Amino acid sequence: MHRAYLVGAGSGLLALFALASTPAAASPCTNLQTLNLVHTTITSATDVTGGTFTPPGAAPITGLPPFCRVTATLTPTADSNIKIEVWLPENNWNGRFLGTGGGGFQGVITYSELAIGIQTGYATANTDLGTGTAGCNPLFCGSDGNQGNQLAAAFGDPATPSTGLFGHPERIKDFGYRAIHLMTVRGKEVVKAFYPQGANRAYFAGCSTGGQNALMEAQRFPRDYDGIVAGAAAFNRTHLHMGALSLWQDAHASATRFILPAQMPVINKAVIAQCVGQDGGAKTDQFLTDPRDCRFDPKVLQCKGGEVPPACLTPDQVTTMRNYYVGTVDPVTKEIVVPGVALGAETDNVLALGLVLSEELPEPAFDGLFYWVYGASFGIPTSPTNFANFDFHHDIKTVDTQLEAVLNATSTDLSEFREHGGKLLMYHGWADPLLPSQESINYFNALVRDGRGFAQPARFGLDDPALRETQSYARLFMAPGMYHCSGGPGPNTFDALTPLVNWVEKGVAPETILATKFVNDTPAQGVQMTRPLCLFPKVAKYNGSGSTSVAANFTCVADEHDFNEMPAPQYGP
Template structure:
């Protein structure tokens, strides 16, 4: 496992509140009996009791030990829906603390591994929990790499697990691409429920899914393709517009490598962030003392303000070339011929020099673009060679986009806004996204939510900003709600209150009909519990948290959620998704 991987996967489930046990645990069959369970296209490879309270992550060096676990039955299995598939799953089953609920969980990037932290969080809060490697592990994939020209000796690439030798990921394996796109998470759900039913001798009374990043894509794909799999779905920072999101990574790398002078030096992202905050903080509903923006769409900072003048030189200022780089960073991924937006740009306020946040400071220092493995699946090994017709350095954002979309978009992009079947069976969707996300543009989740409103409103109508809300917004919020998190990086970390429990409000919504209006987020000192630095309410979109004008700005109770004014939200051209 990668040392920095938690920043990719994030705390998808968040800090759980108390999820009440709704039923007495059923008498369970011995765990080891599950070894002989016969399921379609499934090989159960192990079924063992763990009563030690600890779990050592397989293959971790030094050993990564998860403590504080209840006694549980650990089942590992391989799913083989096609001759070329090999999907690894695990399901962890609390032996005496089951709350009667089933929990599917997601991971990040190209996955390729089991996300054990999600399984541990699940059973610690009473759920029967399952996770999958999405079928990419058999191709040697890791969260960051699933196709690569090798790390080329780059120390940052090596530190983040880039394999030394070139690889082509899922090139030539269309069935594995389908597994990654949607099939693995569905079959994990179906088989996971069957295994849990056999163990507890009864079905879970409710089923939930929680994931962030790729886990968020999995979440939306489940709601769209398999609406009966889950009663409640939690989708964080969803990578739902997958092909165009990865193109944004290519564009960002090309942007900083267009010439030697375009590269952003260490420390300069922090310089830019400080200038952004100095101009904009407190003008968007938050407090003037916040080290983050509450709604970055109200900020129109121009990096020209940092242009080197007089005797100043980088990194204390930006050259004209560097100003161009940052202007492009905010502008998004653009078709150079017709000007169409392929993927939204980065929001102001997400600038960071922390490479673990997987933003520009990380991507520009790699020998090839972050997450470009996706394009090896289409173009093969040539994508890693500058002499090839199409490669990471010359990818043409006018001619090559359709080539990728024609092969991958229908399989990978979870961009349908038809959630009618999910809604009709009582399903609830709770989305969240960090306003300071340096990896997936924050407004992407707003675009998807607005598209739901438009679809539910029988016409194009964005989220209303009046006090009562439009009929289309009210209809949408009856089954789908979005919470934007100020100061949150990609799924975890960031300068704002970045820890919150979004699953318990989802459970409450599904099981009692009480929809969440606010979620309290916490910022711990040095991001390490238990010492609290501040709390802040996350407001149901499109509302924002506004300081009441008295009392500490570190206490959530001194903020109220109020209607926001209409803000411009950059959207892709219609052909590139919501």
């Protein structure tokens, strides 16, 4: 689903596993095996010098510089079991520490992040967030078992029921905020022990759960990092999982509510045809630059005369799609709990983790969070509260009471992070089918709103003092046509870390980030197009001449104020 800072390269939810290397003769690396750190057991310290690291069941990671691989287990509480790895370039270290995130419930080390980090000169760390010991993997951390569903099994759903972190409050804290902080503290200590001196700067980069980790670090541990990249941040954790649960319930309300995979491209084509070019970009784009400018009712695709699906939608399918765009709503108060998915995010690609995947699974992929509250009963259809009957009026409070304070990174108080010179760079794909792209805008707008002292959001122009003040330490870039952290029809590969480093170390704040779309999303097949990602709230507009595949032919311009769907105040910014 992502590379946390070189976006568009792989999948955090489909994270790789790695083989342990064979211990070698004593060296500065192997000497780290005796390093004594608080609540830490160094389980291995080995030199990896062959240029290749081969994860089991996956292709080798090649092109690696010689590095020292350190693995450790952290036990801050009796019930904690946090795995971390720190990879240390043995030559050409750039003097910086890089913490990296993963996806979903994690449960594994994301080796692709470690590899990219050392390839670009960083001493790099990653963690399983302490959920691996409970049998969790990126998509599942509690479930009723895959019930024989092949797709569920392929995505890692265990064959037998599990309760994830139910009954383990300390492991929930590890997942929510403690593991990533301790990975950072212990990782820096390993760096200091290996090199002549410690890191002179520290950065963090993550997307999805990694984005949640990023904002949690800025809020709870503001001095851990000098600069933070937060992509498609799952910061409003409990409510985002409710959104996924609501989506599953809605699509499974009856067999007639299902959207066929073949219908998703039909819907997307209709959305693009109606709205492309109205929001900046170019009229030839196959994606929307700012979907908030689009007005589309799926009823225009309702079957007429002799038409039949998948070329059109039945009335029940129209209802499914309308609800998809509206989001999760309290059925009694009609308040928004989670915004809906943006127009233009319709896809039949199950790896994009959207509606099609949700429909194909016997229960929601991300409902493990509710097993942490209700235990095994959440997977039993006859239980008072289960994945099929969760009540979005009565049951939200039960979940929030237990988990909200630990998991939700919704605070907008970044004063200490800002005061020590910290910089935050956020990004989000406009075509994200999993995590509503409006959420990142809502968080950024809340930073601006709080800077103005307003209780409610207000319109602001580019010359608004509160906006300029917020952008002095926090900047947001929306990526048109990008799915959840990577992929999608738009330019979806870009380097967000280098602009952040230049901002922190040279005082050069990024105004644009160059994004690339490779042919078939494969760099070896060549560049299909480039496009500037603009500093929010600006949008990229075609200059009117030259190829629309070349970024230089677009200019970032002021956008009119657009309505951004927000949850009710009690459900987050």
